[in-house]
Amino acid sequence: MIMGQKRAVKQIIGKTFIEIADAIKSGEFGEKIRIGLTILGSEHGTENLVKGAEIAAKKGENFDIVLIGPKVDTYLEIVEVESEKDMHKKMEELLDSGYIKACVTMHYSFPVGVSTVGRVITPGYGKEMFIGTTTGTSSVNRTEAMVKNALYGIITAKAMGIENPTVGILNVDGARQVERALKELRDNGYNINFAESMRSDGGAIMRGNDLLAGTADVMVIDTLTGNIMMKVFSSFTTGGSYEGLGYGYGPGVGEDYDKIILILSRASGIPVVSNALSYAAKVTKGKILEIAKEEFEKAKKAKLDEILKHLRKDYKKETESEEGVVAPSKEVVTGSISGIDIMDLEAAVKVLWKTGIYAESGMGCTGPIVLVNEERIDIATEVLAKAGFIEKERDIC
Template structure:
């Protein structure tokens, strides 16, 4: 038995050498920690996840942080979840592990996690930016920064030119305006086109199910719900099986690689979360993120955000009389729902009668057919439309 074990170890060494010769890469395997306390399914489920990952992948090592358990694992013993998190941070700071998967972590404001799910319609992976944490207390600013974080993660996963979609939620049109200006200023990225007939970079539910973009931009609360739905829609919600979890925390200047899973996450998902963390570690996500934020800042990221998120002088605060009513059949899309009524009043100020409405793609402003072009020009000039 001992002889077979030695032969197996020798075979592993030769396999590593062969792989190194093939790829030209002899780098030491990254080590990924896994805290085993805290799961609703018990320590056994976490160990099962580690066993799955070990059997499925052989290009990274797993370090268990928790109680002593059976099995051929490198274990750092701790007494409880709190001690486990402290030890996890120590190991990350010392470089003994290059990343970690855990159920909970207190990220600072400015950092949120970039999740990864497998979509049911196509089986494609979809990066969701973001899923936990708070990138900014301003919703629109947060979603813009989430886009940069999502791009960094996608590139660390080997997607050289990731496509970006913006989920059709409150603030989406403002985010689109900011990202378009950032792109025009030299920050390189690609917008995805919705699979719906009218296209555009603002994505609908269909695009979620098919993973139309590589990266879907949203706020963390929405992203959190999406990960839960995608990961456990076949199990009733108390056992997450599909995808790779809530992902690594990313933000400008952040230097720890901590991937989040839920207390309801099951072994199949945690196995993929370990793989996700290992890939991000091996491809230096922290450095990639630093580079992406540097390029975005060079393109004027902060100034563009400030300009587009500052309080506008609202027409509602002025004494504006509504022009005489008329038939309005010309629809103008691309107005954020949070600014819809103010956009209408901006047109009233220019003596153009308008009404707000909701089209199949989202909020719209309705004006007369003869005033459509002029109305669009006014809304662009006043900053309500890009």
């Protein structure tokens, strides 16, 4: 009896040491990191976001949560601001200073070249799957964007601890071109582990069945379709008004992008808010920014730039009159003009440059946007309307 008890104690001690070693290796053991959450803008109210944050804080996942927004009744730390505009400005300040390592937010405009990798739970087998991508835009060229989306998905999956994620390409317009480009990248030395469709004919091109079953770890898709899929996966049990499943729209990924900002929908409910904060902590501890740098270096050695250039060869986003147009002096661009077709986005920016208005392209709440200084919105709108890029009455996000 005594020998049996000693053996049991030794097993418990051994298991404890293994768990401690695993925790140290994974980064779960040691100094806590801070993850931010902006708390204005939800269709379900501020309380919805705060409740999700409090649930995440109680999970014991070794990270602290910093709320950014108006004063509310909570035990969590709050950095007080009163408006959405000030909220995002404060969020960026906290990220730049390193006080928070990542932030979860809504209604945030990424620059073109950055898009988010969502994380869902498939209804078929309850499998987690990454959707690359779900908000923002990786490129104004659809096919090029999807190739980049594959890289973004791989980067995120690796940050989440999947060493060799399987990659599938959803059967949408351009899927075959994307497949050829990715296989060329693989043949040039960049490792891509292609998934096989569950359908009898197999292959890396995924059907709707594969989307539901979670056949691939990373499902490559154009961003607008990916955004729709996120909404379907997260709210198919609620009728659409409340997103109750999954982990949100994920971190913005892009070459040389140096912030960890994850996106929620205004319709995201308490469970998704909680999960998104955990997602943010895990990709941060998984060193997503370092992995992104490493993966882009590997991909470029495998001639990524040449492959993307070839994809663009028939895509003319600049006319002869746009050649040589130089951007005016850079200004703070917090005003946005939407209603512009993504295929015209870069041309619209250059039209403004020609008139001396500094502008940048981006992706906003309703799609592509042109960003200009707040004081120049009216004149910029007139210029774009006259040039035929938008209707005369500006579409405001």
